[in-house]
Every structure is written in structure tokens, then in C-alpha cells.
């Protein structure tokens with residue numbers, strides 16, 4: 001087992017990065033999960049005029065400032081997606097496929113997914129519907145699988161799936177150059193509904209349908225209740241108090257995942273508060 005971190009921060013948008021710099025300033029041993037791109041929402045913003053101190057910047061320019069800031073402070077990003085977080089009593093276990101990271105406290109800064117689940121998705125979750133292709137692909141050896149990918153990171157997972165499964169379909173929910181194995185069939189129709197009783201049987205599209213054994217929905221973020229079982233959710237957001245403390249001791253949240261307004265400054269401010277609360281929690285529990 002590796003080292004146990006003081007604070008694990010999940011998410012590299014403004015909330016997670018602000019949490020990371022403040023935790024580092026307070027001398028905590030941190031680990032930051034996310035991506036080198038930091039946040040797709042940040043990169044996509046055409047013009048940002050409401051981030052104090054940075055007038056008339058594109059999201060990309062703001063992202064470059066953020067990246068330079070954390071680099072100057074020696075904060076690295078672990079480019080992995082956390083699939084589940086389990087509260088183990090005095091620490092948290094963060095699962096990445098077969099790997100486990102341990103931390104005494106966590107800050108969830110995972111943003112919010114604008115796309116709603118497909119009809120039938122929640123009912124059939126764990127019954128043919130999954131959110132981590134790498135974790136579950138071996139269950140579909142020789143079978144048919146559909147991957148619905150919301151970003152190009154899903155392509156790598158799809159290629160892995162295609163090495164094990166009998167037939168792999170890929171439905172990209174974005175435009176781009178798809179780097180996929182030649183045996184992956186790309187479908188350019190919109191998924192509408194997942195159908196099945198005890199298990200998934202098919203995916204209905206806006207034109208036609210696919211008979212399949214499994215469907216992986218690979219979005220930017222999981223719903224927080226999927227990510228952290230037992231988390232108190234209110235109207236699709238993580239319920240927190242003014243200290244950004246969730247209902248689980250040692251688990252804090254910041255940014256879009258805690259509620260509206262969805263803005264950079266609000267996200268960063270909450271990241272700061274969450275970090276200071278995590279520091280107080282660690283000092284009080286002296287673990």
C-alpha cells in the first residue's frame with residue numbers, strides 16, 4: 001500500500017486548483033486528480049470578463065495562467081479518473097480501476113454534468129450499464145458492447161474494450177478525429193433510451209437501435225452519489241454547510257458540484273474554504 005495523503009482533491013477546475021494551492025500553502029501532503037487540460041469548461045469559454053484581475057481573457061488564456069500558477073508551486077496533476085470513493089472510518093479509499101489511493105480527507109471538485117442520464121440508464125446501472133469501461137470490460141469478453149463517449153479520453157477506453165469484446169460500437173457525443181481501433185464501429189446517431197428488464201438488451205437511437213449486452217456511458221464526471229456512496233445530495237448537488245463540509249466527516253466539496261451559480265470565482269472561493277476546512281479537520285483529528 002502506498003502513502004496516505006493528508007488531502008486528496010478530485011477535479012482540476014478552478015475549485016480543485018484553488019483547494020490545491022491553499023492546502024499546499026498550509027503544508028499538507030496533497031494529491032490532485034484531474035487532467036492536464038484542467039477543465040473542458042474552462043478551455044471552451046470564449047471570453048471571460050467576470051474573473052477579478054483578469055479582464056477580457058479567453059478560457060484558454062485563463063487556463064494557461066492557472067497551469068503556470070500550480071506549476072510554480074510544484075503541484076502536479078495525477079491524470080487518473082477516480083471511479084469510487086469509500087469512507088473507511090479514519091481515511092478514504094479512492095479507487096482507480098485496480099489501484100487504490102488513501103487520504104485522510106477529500107475535497108470533491110468534480111464540476112457538474114449538464115447532460116441528463118438517458119431514459120433507462122439509472123434503472124439498468126450495474127445490470128449492463130457501467131461508467132468505467134476499463135473496470136468492467138472483462139465481464140463482456142466475446143460479447144457486444146456500446147460505448148457512449150463524451151470526450152476523447154473515452155477513445156482509449158473503447159480501444160481497450162474492443163480488444164476483449166466480440167463487437168464494439170462507439171457513439172461519440174462530440175466532434176473530432178477519433179483515434180479508434182479498426183474493429184470499432186462508429187455510430188453517428190444519438191442515443192435515446194436504454195432498454196432491458198433484468199439486464200440491458202438494446203440501445204434505442206434517434207434512427208434505429210443496437211442489440212447489445214453492455215453500454216458504457218463515459219462522461220466528464222460521475223454523479224456525486226455514484227462517486228461517493230452515502231453522500232447527501234440535494235437537487236443534484238452535494239449538500240454542504242458554510243465550511244463546505246458534506247454529511248460525511250472529512251469529506252468536503254467545492255465548485256459547480258455544490259450548486260449554482262456555476263461561475264469560476266464562486267468555484268475558486270469554495271475551493272479555498274474547503275481546503276481551510278480540511279486543514280482544520282486534520283489539525284483537530286491529528287491523524
Ligand SMILES: Cc1cc2nc3c(=O)[nH]c(=O)nc-3n(C[C@H](O)[C@H](O)[C@H](O)COP(=O)(O)OP(=O)(O)OC[C@H]3O[C@@H](n4cnc5c(N)ncnc54)[C@H](O)[C@@H]3O)c2cc1C
Nearest residue numbers: 011013014015039041081082110111221255256262263264
Ligand atoms: C462555454 C462555457 C463558458 C463559461 N463561461 C464562464 C464565464 O465567462 N464566467 C464564469 O464565471 N463561468 C463560466 N462558465 C462556468 C464555469 O466553467 C464553471 O462554473 C467552472 O468551470 C466550475 O469549476 P469547477 O472547478 O467546479 O468544475 P470544472 O471546471 O467543471 O472542473 C471539474 C474537473 O473535475 C474533473 N473530474 C470530474 N470527475 C472526476 C473524477 N471522478 N476523477 C478525476 N477528475 C474528475 C473533470 O474532468 C474536470 O476537469 C462557463 C462554462 C462554459 C461551459
